[in-house]
Amino acid sequence: MSSVRVLVGTRKGAFLLTADGKRARWEVSGPHFGGWEIYHLKGSPADPNRLYASQSSGWFGQVVQRSSDGGKTWETVGNKFEYDGVTGTHQWYDGTPHPWEFKRAWHLEPSLDDPDTVYAGIEDAALFRSSDGGQTWQELPGLREHTSGPKWQPGAGGLCLHTILLDRANPGRMFVAISAAGAFRSDDGGNSWRPINKGLRSAQIPDQDAEVGHCVHRIAMHPSRPEVLFMQKHWDVMRSDNGGESWREVSGNLPTDFGFPIDVHAHEPETIYVVPIKSDSEHYPPDGKLRVYRSRTGGDQWEALSRGLPQSDCYVNVLRDAMAVDSLDSCGVYFGTTGGQVYASPDAGETWAPIVRDLPPVLSVEVQTLS
Amino acid sequence: MIRVILPQHLRILAQVDGEVAVRVAEPATQRKVLDALEASYPVLRGTIRDQATQRRRSFVRFFACEQDLSHETPDTPLPEAVVKGDEPFLVVGAMAGG
Numbered sequence A: 001m002s003s004v005r006v007l008v009g010t011r012k013g014a015f016l017l018t019a020d021g022k023r024a025r026w027e028v029s030g031p032h033f034g035g036w037e038i039y040h041l042k043g044s045p046a047d048p049n050r051l052y053a054s055q056s057s058g059w060f061g062q063v064v065q066r067s068s069d070g071g072k073t074w075e076t077v078g079n080k081f082e083y084d085g086v087t088g089t090h091q092w093y094d095g096t097p098h099p100w101e102f103k104r105a106w107h108l109e110p111s112l113d114d115p116d117t118v119y120a121g122i123e124d125a126a127l128f129r130s131s132d133g134g135q136t137w138q139e140l141p142g143l144r145e146h147t148s149g150p151k152w153q154p155g156a157g158g159l160c161l162h163t164i165l166l167d168r169a170n171p172g173r174m175f176v177a178i179s180a181a182g183a184f185r186s187d188d189g190g191n192s193w194r195p196i197n198k199g200l201r202s203a204q205i206p207d208q209d210a211e212v213g214h215c216v217h218r219i220a221m222h223p224s225r226p227e228v229l230f231m232q233k234h235w236d237v238m239r240s241d242n243g244g245e246s247w248r249e250v251s252g253n254l255p256t257d258f259g260f261p262i263d264v265h266a267h268e269p270e271t272i273y274v275v276p277i278k279s280d281s282e283h284y285p286p287d288g289k290l291r292v293y294r295s296r297t298g299g300d301q302w303e304a305l306s307r308g309l310p311q312s313d314c315y316v317n318v319l320r321d322a323m324a325v326d327s328l329d330s331c332g333v334y335f336g337t338t339g340g341q342v343y344a345s346p347d348a349g350e351t352w353a354p355i356v357r358d359l360p361p362v363l364s365v366e367v368q369t370l371s
Numbered sequence B: 001m002i003r004v005i006l007p008q009h010l011r012i013l014a015q016v017d018g019e020v021a022v023r024v025a026e027p028a029t030q031r032k033v034l035d036a037l038e039a040s041y042p043v044l045r046g047t048i049r050d051q052a053t054q055r056r057r058s059f060v061r062f063f064a065c066e067q068d069l070s071h072e073t074p075d076t077p078l079p080e081a082v083v084k085g086d087e088p089f090l091v092v093g094a095m096a097g098g
Helices: B008-014 B030-040 B080-084
Strands: A003-010 A013-020 A027-030 A037-043 A051-057 A059-068 A075-077 A087-093 A096-100 A104-110 A117-125 A124-128 A158-167 A174-179 A183-185 A216-221 A227-231 A237-240 A262-263 A272-274 A292-295 A303-305 A323-325 A333-336 A343-345 A351-358 A360-368 B001-007 B020-022 B061-062 B089-093
Touching: A003 A051, A003 A333, A003 A343, A003 A351, A013 A037, A013 A351, A051 A104, A059 A104, A104 A158, A124 A158, A158 A216, A174 B008, A183 A216, A216 A262, A227 A262, A262 A323, B001 B030, B001 B080, B020 B030
Parallel strands: A037 A104, A037 A360, A323 A360, B001 B089
Antiparallel strands: A003 A013, A003 A037, A003 A360, A013 A027, A037 A051, A051 A059, A059 A075, A087 A096, A104 A117, A117 A124, A117 A158, A158 A174, A174 A183, A216 A227, A227 A237, A262 A272, A272 A292, A292 A303, A323 A333, A333 A343, A343 A351, B001 B020, B061 B089
16 A cells, blocks of 8 residues: 655654545654755655755754665765865845855755766755765756856845755756756756746846746646746745746735645646745735645636635744655645645645644755555 | 764754764864864855855854853864863854744
């Protein structure tokens, strides 16, 4: 029988939540790496027992952990993220030039076909790759060295590369997103990059449709339709039908189009999920009601999903990496909150229930569907 | 031997209990102690000093003999009591960190 393993990164450790395919009874393992921030952990699509975890701390910096047995045991691997060559500057919050400095790994994206190859999205924004299971890391400097790099500026959370999408249909194609620079695409395995932000408009920058400078919070793609991308921007939910060449807004009837995560149903490429958040300064759901919104039309028309979610006095946030879907039938949808709850829906969003209620603030949620 | 006391999170990372001891050439300095510590426990690289700059991480402090040695230069000789092993060299997570 199938089962699922939910990988939860929190401010103070990692938790592994497991259930059979009914997804009704859950076992909780953790905290792993207690006391450390686990920005992200993710399993390899090629070997579900291979997990990678980004462990960091304000005191002791960055550590990377690897498991080869599905999270039962872990080993520390390489944590040396050294920018390639001479680093220049990006913009600081006040617009002055600021040198590139490594702070942490926000996102680890294992290769689609090799358990020992994994990409790391870094703050200050850069993309690294390891091809030896995380022991050593090499920057793919073409991204950071893009001519627009000196204009990139940090979002409130820092100048972070938080999204890495790999395209199974086009092995050389990758997408990344950086706050607050925007989305970028490579067609040559990460060697060279170009911004793909045409159609984005951001009122927070002087040139609202500039080539870079947009605070993209998350992008998502269904593997069967890699030309179609969905984006949750600082404000606005966007869609591209041409691999990011251009974008159009699909916020439609959302109560607010500010938010962080966005994800796609495992079996329905036009069914997408967001969690509307009131505003850029009010990081909580509108009206104190936690609602996931689902569109079955690839955007524009949205419906609120609230059964089982708190509908009064709820003022949590859902961060950009804290939503995921499983690939069971029917598709399970999961998200974690800054209040420490992880909610699961085993029926594509119709009903929700908390798996756990009282974890530290949740930074990331990933799901593995195991056979 | 120089006795080093690591904070809990680094003891877990290095998989050690209690104090660790390192041997360094005289004159013993912070840099030599940390070099020896990282050589014995490579997993600690980057957790006490920045890997690129070798500077002490902001929220890490070095104490010994009831003194804060954090702002000494890395090549300042350590107190005699530390060199003799009478007093430990403490690596401490600062109160403001985390």
